[in-house]
Amino acid sequence: METLSTTKVHGGNLYKLKMASAPSLGGLPANFAVFVPSNKANASAKFPVLFFLAGLTCTEDNAPQKGSFLGPASENGLAMVFPDTSPRGAGIATEDDSWDFGTGAGFYVDATKSPWSQHYNMASFVTRDLMEAIAGHAPLAAVLDLQRVSVSGHSMGGHGALTLYLKSNLFRCASAFAPICNPSECPWGVKAFSGYLEGGVEEGKKHDATELVKNTHSQSRKLDVLIDCGLADTFYIQKQLLPENFEKASRASGFTKEQVSVNLHDGYDHSYYFVSSFAKAHVEWHAQRLKHLSEEMKRALVAVGIFTAVFGSVHVANAVQVYRKVCSASSSSSSRPVFDCHSGATNHSTAQRTGKAQVDASGFESGSIVLKSIEWTLDG
Numbered sequence: 001m002e003t004l005s006t007t008k009v010h011g012g013n014l015y016k017l018k019m020a021s022a023p024s025l026g027g028l029p030a031n032f033a034v035f036v037p038s039n040k041a042n043a044s045a046k047f048p049v050l051f052f053l054a055g056l057t058c059t060e061d062n063a064p065q066k067g068s069f070l071g072p073a074s075e076n077g078l079a080m081v082f083p084d085t086s087p088r089g090a091g092i093a094t095e096d097d098s099w100d101f102g103t104g105a106g107f108y109v110d111a112t113k114s115p116w117s118q119h120y121n122m123a124s125f126v127t128r129d130l131m132e133a134i135a136g137h138a139p140l141a142a143v144l145d146l147q148r149v150s151v152s153g154h155s156m157g158g159h160g161a162l163t164l165y166l167k168s169n170l171f172r173c174a175s176a177f178a179p180i181c182n183p184s185e186c187p188w189g190v191k192a193f194s195g196y197l198e199g200g201v202e203e204g205k206k207h208d209a210t211e212l213v214k215n216t217h218s219q220s221r222k223l224d225v226l227i228d229c230g231l232a233d234t235f236y237i238q239k240q241l242l243p244e245n246f247e248k249a250s251r252a253s254g255f256t257k258e259q260v261s262v263n264l265h266d267g268y269d270h271s272y273y274f275v276s277s278f279a280k281a282h283v284e285w286h287a288q289r290l291k292h293l294s295e296e297m298k299r300a301l302v303a304v305g306i307f308t309a310v311f312g313s314v315h316v317a318n319a320v321q322v323y324r325k326v327c328s329a330s331s332s333s334s335s336r337p338v339f340d341c342h343s344g345a346t347n348h349s350t351a352q353r354t355g356k357a358q359v360d361a362s363g364f365e366s367g368s369i370v371l372k373s374i375e376w377t378l379d380g
């Protein structure tokens, strides 16, 4: 990783970095920016991280330069990561023909159609390559806490933030400024899905926040989403954004206004003047949610305590994996699920005992584990 520049801002540093080769972008190099607040208060502390995905025609520079995020991020002890919006220089003949497709318009999907599929995989770039690059870069890994991450974005980046949040469990919450909420129903989305995806708009529904929320029920997953959009936004007026569709689908799936908050504001347009007007509120919203260990992590640590008691030791880094395996086993069976600890995430070097643990699923419902509701049966 090459550091292209370091700029002091609001007491912290904005780094411009260049990844030598991103697998999801067909091995092309990729620039991104990272803001790290000052850590004067606690030199050993790691900062929670807000990923910000920019919109059509943008690079990693637009949001840090024009978004007014860095002052509030500094005040709230929040690091921020700003990826680029597409691969650069893939060499596809038509990639620079229009401003809303190809270069600067990767749409945060993994392309399945040739010739785009070799390089245009911005979903994997953000959720895999960028995370791995940060985790593998000692100076960043020392200050960025990748256990506490959330995502935000503007316009096409708002679509990216909402869909990557809904499709993965990487991000604790998502916010969006004037997001493209229902791309399979708007011209930008139809163009992107028809161009990047073998299955066109139909395949694109897998990457459409409104379609995804229709298929997410409030009893199976908690959502924490904030959306702001201006009513004088030309693209809102042209029905490129369709936030009402996302709100309606969220309510139909049982999500309350607290869980999915969609706010339309008089007079604001689509520009970074609008983004900067709401940047502080979004940063504070994320900081509040990233301040503490997640409920999942807390429960995972309880699970680790149990595993430790039974098996001797579990690597703490595996806590969430252990917990998720138990949860997915629990939800896939109405009877007592069996979690095979040996093929799971136990630390084999220290876990000497073999066996299967039977877990009473009821202990994992409603977010609270009652220790006495969990039974363990060792048969090894």
Ligand SMILES: N[C@@H](CCC(=O)N[C@@H](CS)C(=O)NCC(=O)O)C(=O)O
Pocket: 054, 055, 056, 057, 058, 062, 066, 099, 154, 155, 156, 270, 271, 272
């Ligand atoms: N065709 C116009 C529209 C593109 C546009 O409005 N892009 C938004 C995101 S959808 C943006 O953030 N532009 C960059 C900026 O304002 O700094 C342009 O290229 O300026």
